Amino acid sequence: MSGKEIMETRSGISRRGIYVTLTIVAALIAVFGYLSFEWLFCRFYVPPGYMAVVTAKSGREPRAGSILVEEGEKGIRREVLAEGRHFLNPIQYDVEIVPAVSIPLGKVGIVTAKVGRELPPGEIIAPDRESKGVWRDVLGPGLYRLNPEGYQIEIADAVNIPVGYVGVVTSQTGSEPAPGNFAGPGEKGVLKDILQPGLYYLNRYAYQVNVIEIGMNQVTMSAGSNESVVAARTRLNSANDALGALEAQTLNFQNEQRLKTLKRAVKKTSAASRKQAADNITQEAEIFGVSRAVEFPSRDGFKVTLDMTVEFELMPGNVAKIYLLYGDLPQVVEKIILPQVLSVSRMKGSSYRAQDFIMGEGRETFQHDLRQELEKTLAGKNIIVHNAIIRNVEIPLNILSPIRAVSLAKEQNLTNVSMQETAKKLAELNIETQLIDQRRREVEQETKKLVAQTGAERDQAVAELKAETELAVADIRLKRSEIIARTARLKGETEVKTKFLVKNEEAQGELLKAKALGGPGKLGDLKLVESLNPKVETRIIYAGPGTLWTDLKNGALPLPASRPE
Structure with a gap:
């Protein structure tokens, strides 16, 4: 390849690189511009408790008479936007932020739909949620977002049946049941089931x-x-x-x-x-x-x-x-x-x-x-x-008077009889009262006598118990002295016997010791030696045949001659 061709090739590559670079830059500028437009002009925020009603300025023409439209159609959209951040082109859409419907506790929301199929003449309760009219089911307590352009919500009181009462429910829509019968599903009239005490969320129109x-x-x-x-x-x-x-x-x-x-x-x-x-x-x-x-x-x-x-x-x-x-x-x-x-x-x-x-x-x-x-x-x-x-x-008074007179006479007679009986009972009561008083005095005397007798018997029993106690104490002391005497005697006897046994054993030991030494004389000599002053020194000097001299430092003692065995 010649140098000219190489230069042309390099020049083409450079131009293409420039074109690509310019394209990327333009795309980035376009994206940045679009995002800036969306963020600055299309962004809106729906706060909590509110909703956004969107109206499309362009799109397909909806059906004639439609109040709410679907996505892609021109007009007020059926669906509303909930709380949060949303993006819509202000050139194509209008946005109205309105409060959501809040139904408090103890209330119900009765919904009237302005959109949907038409109801038969005379009907107000919608058979479903695709028809116009009042919804049979109500909205309970809570927050609801229904498009106010198509749905009207009436907040009413719930039905609270108190204790001591029941609620009889009458359906106000439907076909007529047979006379004397309860209303069944889809019929108008009194329902068989009653409401017990409690809170009920019912549609007052239904x-x-x-x-x-x-x-x-x-x-x-x-x-x-x-x-x-x-x-x-x-x-x-x-x-x-x-x-x-x-x-x-x-x-x-x-x-x-x-x-x-x-x-x-x-x-x-x-x-x-x-x-x-x-x-x-x-x-x-x-x-x-x-x-x-x-x-x-x-x-x-x-x-x-x-x-x-x-x-x-x-x-x-x-x-x-x-x-x-x-x-x-x-x-x-x-x-x-x-x-x-x-x-x-x-x-x-x-x-x-x-x-x-x-x-x-x-x-x-x-x-x-x-x-x-x-x-x-x-x-x-x-x-x-x-x-x-x-x-x-x-x-009538003409019959009441004689009957009343007869009744009064009978009552008077009964009263007199009762008074006589009362007097008789009073006399008997007086006699019984005197008898009771006499009996009370007798009981008092008997009580005093029993109290004195009981006191004397108690004192005698106490004295006898005291004497018996003192006698028992003396007897116990006597027995204690006898025990002490026996204890002392036994103690003396025991000490004497103990000393005797000890001395006897010591004597037996001395006797055994004497026998072991060869006789009592040697035992005596041993005792004598043991009784000597330990400082005494003994020296034996040989003075010749037949003679033994002992030099005692502190004195001289005669030593007996040992006897031949």
Whole structure:
């Protein structure tokens, strides 16, 4: 390859390198510019508890009448953006940051969809979440992000059933069930299952909850106007002090419904009845009150008027059926209990004479028969009767006066007899009191005698015990002295015997030692030697045959000649 070709090759390579370098630089500038544009102009932040509603300025045209659009379409997007950092081109999108829906504890969120399929005419509850209308299911406590352009959320109170009550649920949408039957799935009417005490998140547009008292209730009929009015119970309002705000809200709503019913009933009554009913509504009587006493003719043709209180109970398992057939508790009282009480009272009362209602036994018998008949009659309607109490019996004065006079005469006679019996008992009591006093004095004397006798016996026993104790002590001391004497004697004898044995053994030892040395004489010599002063020195000097001289330094002692063996 020539030099020219080499130069051209190098020049081409250099140009390509420049082009690549310029391309990379341009790409980096473009990327940096894009990222800077995104970061500076497209970035936005959704704080906690908020959401972003996005509107696309460009895209496909949505269907006619659409409020919310999907991604790629022009308009307000269905999906909202949650909290956090997001990037959208402000040229293509508008962003509106709005608060998310927060549902507190004890509340529910009722959602009304503005988008979706149209509902049939007259329907408001959406069958699913793809249709317009009110969603059947509610939103519980929490934070929710639904596009406010397409969904409206109404925050309402949850239903709190207090203790002592149950809730009867009525479905407000659907097809009509067979008459007298509970509503099934998809049907409109009273549901079989009741709500026990507790907190429930229900849609008030889909379900209505009526709070019904369970346990003991009362209805009282007393003299007044000829119209029948049932007063509201205080227990609904008085519960506000003891229950929370949700319970109070539920009970107050139920109370308002009952008061509306009462006011509608009052408008149909006379002026006197309206006044009496207004007083009952204002005062909110503690029991159901009926402004009419029970009236019926007696067996002997006289008019008998009496006040009556009936105690009854609705069992939780029967409340739904009772509500389905008769309605709320005041309606049950007015439609079922009152007519039965009046009917049974007239039927049973017409078999008694007027004076039987004044005498205690006849009145008690009538009350017993009335209660049994009411129990039997209302049991078939799932209402338990516990008692029927008769008060304030009134009969015509022309029959009441002679009966009262006869009763007074009988009572006076009984009073006189009782006074005689009382005087007799008083005399007997005085005699018994004197006898008791006499007996008390006798008991006191006997007690003193027993105390003195017991004291003497005690002193004698103490003296005898003391003498026996001293004798026992002397005997113990004598025995102790004898023991000490025996101990000393035994001790002396023991010491003598010990010394004798020791000396005897020493003598035996000396005897054995003498025998060992060859005789007592040698033992004596040994003893003499042992008794010498250790400083004495002995020197033996040989002076010739037949002669032995001993030189004693400190003295001379004759030494006996040894005898031949």
